[in-house]
Every structure is written in structure tokens, then in C-alpha cells.
Amino acid sequence: MTTTFDSLACKDTLVEGGFSDRQAAVLAHAIWDLVTNRLATKDDLLALEQRIEAKFDLRLAQLKVELLMWIISLTVVQTTILGAMLKLLR
Incomplete structure (x- = not known):
């Protein structure tokens, strides 16, 4: 514009x-x-908004992957500890 x-x-x-x-x-x-x-024109602001949304979407995807990795890691650790405790009780 x-x-x-x-x-x-x-x-x-x-x-x-x-x-x-x-x-x-x-x-x-x-x-x-x-x-x-x-x-800045309206087109400039629209382009900026689109770039910010793209970066936000990428960062959100990265955070989801990181959170999933933490959940899986903690589940493995919890299962290992539970298994060790059950062995000690036998």
C-alpha cells in the first residue's frame, strides 16, 4: 500500500x-x-504481525516437544524408582 x-x-x-x-x-x-x-503502513504492520505469529507458532511447537520430553523422562525415572522399591520389598 x-x-x-x-x-x-x-x-x-x-x-x-x-x-x-x-x-x-x-x-x-x-x-x-x-x-x-x-x-509504518497497514501493510507493514500486517507483515510484522505475520512474522511474529510465525515465530510464536515455532516457539510453541518447540515448547510442546520439550514438555513431552520432560514428561517421558520423568515417567521413566518414576517407573525405575517404583521397580527398585518393589524389588527391595520382596
């Missing part, structure tokens, strides 16, 4: 508001630079 900004209309509005012609031109140029080069 491209951002449209009418710097001439902005300059005219500033002149009508009391700025000198030169002040209005410089300020309109500064605003144009800000709008076109430094502000």
Missing part, C-alpha cells in the same frame, strides 16, 4: 494558517518525508 500525501495542499494550508511561504514549504517537506519514509 502506498501512502499518498499532497505536500502542496499541506503547504497552502500552512500559509493560510499564518506561516511564511518558506516556513510552510520546509514544514510540508518535513511532513512528506515523515509520512513516506518513516511511518
Whole structure:
């Protein structure tokens, strides 16, 4: 999505508001630079959101695998301890 900004209309509005012609031109140029080069567009924000969601989904999958590994490990340890205790009781 491209951002449209009418710097001439902005300059005219500033002149009508009391700025000198030169002040209005410089300020309109500064605003144009800000709008076109430094502000994020809706498309920029959407792309950022998609990248964050992708990283979140990947990290969530990694955490699920890690949790499953812990559960399996603890189950094995618990079973081993239970088996050793049953041997001692016989």
C-alpha cells in the first residue's frame, strides 16, 4: 500500500494558517518525508504481525516437544524408582 500525501495542499494550508511561504514549504517537506519514509503502513504492520505469529507458532511447537520430553523422562525415572522399591520389598 502506498501512502499518498499532497505536500502542496499541506503547504497552502500552512500559509493560510499564518506561516511564511518558506516556513510552510520546509514544514510540508518535513511532513512528506515523515509520512513516506518513516511511518509504518497497514501493510507493514500486517507483515510484522505475520512474522511474529510465525515465530510464536515455532516457539510453541518447540515448547510442546520439550514438555513431552520432560514428561517421558520423568515417567521413566518414576517407573525405575517404583521397580527398585518393589524389588527391595520382596
